[in-house]
Amino acid sequence: MDAVLAVRARGITKCFGDVVALDGVDLDVTQGQIHGLVGPNGAGKTTLLGLLLGLAVADAGTLEVLGVPVGRGLSAVDGVAGFVDGPGLYPSLTARQNLTALVSLRGRDARTAGIGEVLTEVGLRDVADDRVRGFSLGMRQRLGLAAALLTRPRLLVLDEPSNGLDPSGKRQVHRVLNRLAADGTSVVLSSHRMDDVEALCSEVTILATGRVVFSGPLAKLAAENRELEYRLLTSDPAAARRLAAEAEDVRVVEDGGTRHGDEVLVVRASVPALDRLVSQVVRSQIAVRELAPVVSPLEAAFLALTEQQEAGR
Amino acid sequence: MTATLAAERVAPARPVSVPRAYRFELVKLVSQWRIRLLVLACWIVPALFVAGVSVQSTLPSDTLFGRWMHATGWAGPLVVLGFAGTWALPLLTSVVAGDVFAAEDRLGTWRHLLVVVRSARRIFVAKTLASLTVILLLMAGLAVSGAVGGLLAVGNQPLAGLDGHLLAPSDAAVKVLLAWVAVLAPTLALAGIGLLGSVTLGRSPMGLLLPAVVALAMQLAQMLPLPLVVRLALPGYAFIAWNGLFTDPGQVGPLLIGVAVSLAWALTATVLAYVLFLRRDFTDLGYDGSGRRAVTAGLLPLAGLLAVSAAVIAPATGVSGSGIEQDKVQRSLATAFAHLYRMQTEQLHRPAVTEAQLRATAACDKGSDRVAAQGPGNDWRCVVSWHLPGVEATGTAVYQLDVTSDGRFVADGDGPKEVNGYFLVRTPEGDAPNPLWQFDGNVELLPTSKG
Numbered sequence: 001m002d003a004v005l006a007v008r009a010r011g012i013t014k015c016f017g018d019v020v021a022l023d024g025v026d027l028d029v030t031q032g033q034i035h036g037l038v039g040p041n042g043a044g045k046t047t048l049l050g051l052l053l054g055l056a057v058a059d060a061g062t063l064e065v066l067g068v069p070v071g072r073g074l075s076a077v078d079g080v081a082g083f084v085d086g087p088g089l090y091p092s093l094t095a096r097q098n099l100t101a102l103v104s105l106r107g108r109d110a111r112t113a114g115i116g117e118v119l120t121e122v123g124l125r126d127v128a129d130d131r132v133r134g135f136s137l138g139m140r141q142r143l144g145l146a147a148a149l150l151t152r153p154r155l156l157v158l159d160e161p162s163n164g165l166d167p168s169g170k171r172q173v174h175r176v177l178n179r180l181a182a183d184g185t186s187v188v189l190s191s192h193r194m195d196d197v198e199a200l201c202s203e204v205t206i207l208a209t210g211r212v213v214f215s216g217p218l219a220k221l222a223a224e225n226r227e228l229e230y231r232l233l234t235s236d237p238a239a240a241r242r243l244a245a246e247a248e249d250v251r252v253v254e255d256g257g258t259r260h261g262d263e264v265l266v267v268r269a270s271v272p273a274l275d276r277l278v279s280q281v282v283r284s285q286i287a288v289r290e291l292a293p294v295v296s297p298l299e300a301a302f303l304a305l306t307e308q309q310e311a312g313r
Numbered sequence: 314m315t316a317t318l319a320a321e322r323v324a325p326a327r328p329v330s331v332p333r334a335y336r337f338e339l340v341k342l343v344s345q346w347r348i349r350l351l352v353l354a355c356w357i358v359p360a361l362f363v364a365g366v367s368v369q370s371t372l373p374s375d376t377l378f379g380r381w382m383h384a385t386g387w388a389g390p391l392v393v394l395g396f397a398g399t400w401a402l403p404l405l406t407s408v409v410a411g412d413v414f415a416a417e418d419r420l421g422t423w424r425h426l427l428v429v430v431r432s433a434r435r436i437f438v439a440k441t442l443a444s445l446t447v448i449l450l451l452m453a454g455l456a457v458s459g460a461v462g463g464l465l466a467v468g469n470q471p472l473a474g475l476d477g478h479l480l481a482p483s484d485a486a487v488k489v490l491l492a493w494v495a496v497l498a499p500t501l502a503l504a505g506i507g508l509l510g511s512v513t514l515g516r517s518p519m520g521l522l523l524p525a526v527v528a529l530a531m532q533l534a535q536m537l538p539l540p541l542v543v544r545l546a547l548p549g550y551a552f553i554a555w556n557g558l559f560t561d562p563g564q565v566g567p568l569l570i571g572v573a574v575s576l577a578w579a580l581t582a583t584v585l586a587y588v589l590f591l592r593r594d595f596t597d598l599g600y601d602g603s604g605r606r607a608v609t610a611g612l613l614p615l616a617g618l619l620a621v622s623a624a625v626i627a628p629a630t631g632v633s634g635s636g637i638e639q640d641k642v643q644r645s646l647a648t649a650f651a652h653l654y655r656m657q658t659e660q661l662h663r664p665a666v667t668e669a670q671l672r673a674t675a676a677c678d679k680g681s682d683r684v685a686a687q688g689p690g691n692d693w694r695c696v697v698s699w700h701l702p703g704v705e706a707t708g709t710a711v712y713q714l715d716v717t718s719d720g721r722f723v724a725d726g727d728g729p730k731e732v733n734g735y736f737l738v739r740t741p742e743g744d745a746p747n748p749l750w751q752f753d754g755n756v757e758l759l760p761t762s763k764g
Binding site for chain 1: 329
């Protein structure tokens, strides 16, 4: 079955003077998918998001957004909403006035545009009539998301949407984005928080120095990354350590206890080798109380791939 | 296998219409507390000032028409206009037009605005129109408030023009309105410069201050002994040229030139701002204005406009030097004296006399014999002569004149005491201000008409 693409970019190149911000970037975002864009600072994430929003024009390559070829002039495609570098809000207006102004700009009736509903959805109903001047970063992020929701987007482009969010705010934003994706809206978001990307995104594109170093499902990324460090908490740490030391393709990280406590064993292994070790530990009547990667597979892959890219320059 | 979304289901988004974008910009502007405060101040403070000063014993006689604030309510809006042209309007345009683009840089909202409006051109037009609307609202407040304050405190009395002739209240109202409309042109020029500064200099405070700095520089230039043609080519000349409306016949030549030059500056500065705005890369996060661009694409074209204006004005008007010449000063002084003499005659209940019967003339000299009797200065000394019907003797009165480079002069009576040597005259109703003691006048600077 065909996957319907909301974004199709091929060979996108964008330069700012002598600086190559994007260098032959390909990107596919499927309809109804939340697609993560990660990379170190200066990798070109914001530039790429800006192209999707119609804020800039690529120097080379082709870009189709919601099936519409993006031309050489600055223009956004209908159905695209979002923000880069934080949401654009006017501090002298209240949250409701910001949204009302936005709705009026679009020529819609503010009374029937659903302003109250989106404010409730992002958890800002109680501060709807407060001036944005007094809002925290997290509240601004949520209001920015509310503004984007008002336009009923089919492609939502968000730059660091989790910045400044507390756990409750983060949960609200995740809920909204998952609901949008379930309704068929495509979401492209950039983030430095790997836990967010892992929790939200089905696919991810890693950029480093303007180039794509990985693009695909998160599971594939984890599989491609051969060895990771894992925390292993058992009922008999000494016995577990002995088994790990004897196991094939498993390496005990000696300073793991220093970092995580004496009870915790830290091993470095691929997924198959780790599976064998866990089986052996369980067969030895040792209870496994906790098993988790020290760093997430995405973060590990991110670090490995971007460091490789940096080293190759 | 993948497929892109069918193109027929979506289309390139249509930009937001200019009226909607304009309304959005207006909402943003008037939601700022400083704009609200300015609107309030412009609609209230002049009325309080004019009403307050009009009932005081001391009048701001160094300001044009200030010495008439006791006599008519129409002097109030003109005093406010003089002050506004010097300080208020440059500062107001700075705060409004000088900040309208820079505010988006400060708030980091450019990208949001572009995504929403989807047309940099329409954003520029909407912002320009919105800032002009607010500037007009502020200007209207200054004018209306000054007039209302004067009329309520003093009343709807005739106004003495700059050549001493009396303007009926209705004529005075029309002239006051025309003067404020004329000043709209240099205000637009400053607004254009403000837009240019706001676009090119971004968050830099210099962008915000540019109209005020330019206005200050123009005022300094007007004080320097520059040739008249250069002063006429400056965009702020109409801030003082409205004086010519208050003579009979009106000295409208300098005013029309000043208005035309101001509008040319307004148009040029706005077009430059527009071109620079459309060329701006809004994805550049580090953009904080460009001093180099401000010089090459802003300052140099405007300097070129100044040179072109001067080059056009010089042959078109035939003006040379300062425009202040002996015969013009003499004509202006004699005309004003004759009009004011009639006023004094009326105060003293003497037999009525007309200007034609008075046949007033003036003989003026400047400095010593070795100095040519021309140009601005406070060393003009004049003797005015006049005749009364049935009296053989010729009356004479002495005046010291302080003539400024814009053609305005203050004539200070030096006697005889009964005519112009004392600030009061004794009338049957009691002591009254002597209209011949000190008065303002205006020398027409262009050679085409007689002052």
